[in-house]
Amino acid sequence: MNAKEIRELFPILNQQVNGHPLVYLDSAATSQKPVQVIEAIDRYYREYNSNVHRGVHTLGTLATDGYEGAREKVRGFINAKESAEIIFTRGTTTGVNFVAHGYARNFIKEGDEIVITQVEHHSNFIPWQQIAKQTGATLKFIPLAEDGTITVEAAEQTITPNTKLVALGYVSNVLGSINPVKEVAAIAHRHGAVIFVDAAQAAPHIKVDVQDIDCDFLAFSGHKMAGPTGIGVLYGKRKWLEKMEPVEFGGEMIDFVDLYDSTWKELPWKFEGGTPIIAGAIGLGAAIDFIESIGLDAIRAHEHKLVQYAMDQLSTIEGLTIYGPKERSGLVTFTMQEAHPHDIATVLDTEGIAVRAGHHCCQPLMKWLNVSSTARASFYVYNTEEDVDALVKGLIKTKEYFGNVFS
Structure with missing residues (x-):
C-alpha cells in the first residue's frame, strides 16, 4: 500500500x-487510528467485555486471551526474551516513573550519578531530577554536539564508575535525532550502570530490538503508534523486574494477603495492580498488527x-x-x-x-x-x-x- x-x-x-x-x-504528539484498531476496541466492548484473569466464564476467558495475546504481540514487536518482561502501563510517563520509584529510589544512593541529556522530554527528565534530590545522587548531562545530537564520545566522557543509571531518549521529539542507544548501553554496562531508554518517538517509526540494544529498561506509548490513548509498555530485564518493588498496590497484583503482610504475584502481574487497561491493550495489539502489515x-x-x-x-x-x-x-x-x-x-x-x-x-x-x-x-x-x-x-x-x- x-x-x-x-x-x-x-x-x-x-x-x-x-x-x-x-x-x-502532529503525529509526534499523537497519531491517528486506523479502522483496524477502532474495530478491535469496539469488538471488545460489544462482544466480550469482561475483566481478565479472575473469571472462569466465557467472556472472561475471551478477554484474558485478548489481553495476554496483546502482551505476546508486544514481546515480539520489541524482541523481548519473554512476555513476563512486558508490563502494561498508562504510557511512557508511567513507565519512567515505575523505574524511577521501583528501581532507582531503592538502588541509588548519595554520591552515585544519574546521567541524562538536555534533549529529554520532561517525562524522562523530571523523574530523574526528583530521584537525585531524594537520594542525594548527582545529576549529570551528556554534552550536546552543535546540532543537538549525542555522540558516543561525549557519552564515554560523561559516564563514570560512579554512574548507576543512564536515561536516554531513542529519538528526540524536538530534533528528530536518533541517538546511539546501543553504544551508550554498552558504555553504561562497562561501568556497572543500568540504562533506561525512552522509545516513545522510536517505536512507531523504527525497529526497536531490546536484546540487540541490550537496554535494561525501555518504555513507549500506544497512542503515538496508531494505538489508543491510555496504554503503554514498560520492558525490563527479568533480573531487574524481580528485584524492583511494585509502585501500585491493590487487587490483581497480590499473591497472598495477611493482616500485617502481603506477597506479590510473579511477573508481569506484580506491576499491574487493579483492573488493567484491557481495551487499550487489545487496541495496541491491533496497532502492532497494522504496523507489521506495512513493515x-x-x-x-x-x-x-x-x-x-x-x-x-x-x-x-x-x-x-x-x-x-x-x-x-x-x-x-x-x-x-x-x-x-x-x-x-x-x-x-x-x-x-x-x-x-x-x-x-x-x-x-x-x-x-x-x-x-x-x-x-x-x-x-x-x-x-x-x-x-x-x-x-x-x-x-x-x-x-x-x-x-x-x-
Missing part, C-alpha cells in the same frame, strides 16, 4: 477543518523520504530556521522570523493544517537552542508530499500576513 491508500484506513483524516481538507502533521522498514523509508522533501521545501522560505541534524526521524521543528510559533500554528489551523507549537515538554532543550518555543510538523504513514506542499503554502501565507502586519 502507498501512503494515499493507507490514508483511507484512517477515518478521521477524511474530513474538512475550517473549510479545508485536514492535513494532520517498519517501509515506514522508515517513507518518512525519511518525506522529511527530506519537507526540509528541502522549507529551506526555500526566507527567515525560517530548522533545528536539528539533517539525518533524522519524521519531524521538522522550526521557527520563522515574522511570527511566534503559536501564531504560526493558529494561521495554519485556519487552512486545515495541524502542527504543534510550544516548548514540546522540552524546556531545557529550548533554553539550549536559545528559543522559548518552536513549531513542529511531524509525519507518519498516512502523510504525503501533498501534505508538505500544503504546509509550505500555509507558511508562506503566514509569513506574508505577519510581514504586512508589522511592515
